[in-house]
Amino acid sequence: xxxxxxxxxxxxFLFVCGMVQGQEVAIDKPYVxxxxxxxxxxxxxxxxxxxxxxxxxxNDGQLGESDSPEDSDPKWTDEAKFGKALSFDGVDxxxxxxxxxGLNPGTGDFTLECxxxxxxxxxxxxxxxxxxxxxxxxxxxxxxxxxxxxxxxGENNGIWLRFKTEESLSSAYHHLAFVMDRDxxxxxxxxxxxxxxxxxxxxxxxxxxxxxxxxxxxNDTPLxxxxxxxxxxxxxxxxxxxxISKVAQKF
Ligand SMILES: [Ca+2]
Ligand SMILES: [Ca+2]
Ligand SMILES: [Ca+2]
Numbered sequence: 001x002x003x004x005x006x007x008x009x010x011x012x013f014l015f016v017c018g019m020v021q022g023q024e025v026a027i028d029k030p031y032v033x034x035x036x037x038x039x040x041x042x043x044x045x046x047x048x049x050x051x052x053x054x055x056x057x058x059n060d061g062q063l064g065e066s067d068s069p070e071d072s073d074p075k076w077t078d079e080a081k082f083g084k085a086l087s088f089d090g091v092d093x094x095x096x097x098x099x100x101x102g103l104n105p106g107t108g109d110f111t112l113e114c115x116x117x118x119x120x121x122x123x124x125x126x127x128x129x130x131x132x133x134x135x136x137x138x139x140x141x142x143x144x145x146x147x148x149x150x151x152x153x154g155e156n157n158g159i160w161l162r163f164k165t166e167e168s169l170s171s172a173y174h175h176l177a178f179v180m181d182r183d184x185x186x187x188x189x190x191x192x193x194x195x196x197x198x199x200x201x202x203x204x205x206x207x208x209x210x211x212x213x214x215x216x217x218x219n220d221t222p223l224x225x226x227x228x229x230x231x232x233x234x235x236x237x238x239x240x241x242x243x244i245s246k247v248a249q250k251f
Contacts, residue, residue: 024250027113027175027194030082036247038102039223043240044083046076051086051095055243061097061225074226074239081115081173081240086226090123090236094227103130103244104218105138105180111249112140112150113177118237120171122146125235126228127176128242133157133230136219140178141228142169142235150178150190154215159205161212163189166198173240181248185209194251 025031033040039059041051049068051061063086064072074086074093086095097103112128124144131137137153146168153160163178169192177191188209189196206212225242226235 027251031113031241031243034245036245037243038246039097039242039244041242042083043076043080043085043242046084049073053097057100057102059097059100059103059223061095061223063095064093065096077238079117079238081117083240085115085238085240087238088125088226088235090125090234092227092232092234094229094234095225097223097225099220099222102246103223105246106218107182107214107216108246109181109248110138110217111177111179111243111245111247112138113175113244113249114140114242115173115175115240116169116237117173118142118146118169118171121236123236125233125237126224126226127235127239128178128244129224129228130221131219132221133228136215136217138178138180138217140176142237148176148190148192150180152180152212152215152217154205154212156205160203161206161209162202162204163199164202165190165192166200167192173238177249177251179248182213183210184248187248191251 031040033055037055039053040055049063053059064070072092074088077085077087122144124142126141128140134157139151141149148165150163175193181187190199
């Protein structure tokens with residue numbers, strides 16, 4: 001094999017490694033869909049009952065309980081990170097995305113991301129959730145002190161893994177991400193504005209981070225944005241640019 005062939009193969013190898021591990025992604029502009037994107041919302045419609053999935057995977061969402069105007073619809077707003085965004089009232093607003101295979105990461109890596117702006121009054125609530133609270137869920141949410149929490153649930157609701165930031169979120173627009181590299185506790189965690197900030201890893205039912213490896217995070221519930229349906233716990237804040245990817249994203 002010639003030196004050039006070896007060089008060429010090495011370039012291909014590095015390129016493929018990059019694809020598998022995820023390219024570094026920019027957060028200072030609207031997301032662009034790539035091979036790892038399973039759903040992508042720009043929330044730029046500004047009107048109507050549908051949030052359009054720009055990933056090409058057909059995971060469109062609906063405002064509130066039905067496709068009619070109602071109390072549970074979040075409101076369109078110009079107070080966006082890019083273009084338009086959705087405002088959730090902290091009472092009953094949510095977006096529902098029907099279950100699809102692509103929204104289940106299975107045993108693989110994944111990343112949940114969005115931009116959000118919250119009031120400085122105590123607030124908590126779900127931002128991104130797929131699951132029913134009892135098994136194989138993934139979640140990104142805030143607690144009452146505006147700590148950001150990324151969580152997965154195992155075989156039952158007593159088995160879970162949780163990353164929780166130590167700092168409260170300020171009232172500016174922030175980029176949040178929950179990255180799960182199923183093999184690596186140092187890459188996994190909550191990212192704020194592209195930085196893996198100080199946070200605590202808690203486990204219940206698992207003894208260490210790697211115990212969750214191989215657990216299939218698949219369920220048949222819808223994807224919910226802005227609400228914990230069994231508790232009717234609604235998010236109080238603005239959400240813009242939301243993406244789920246089947247890769248541990250790098251920022
Ligand atoms: Ca509706
Ligand atoms: Ca409402
Ligand atoms: Ca937008």
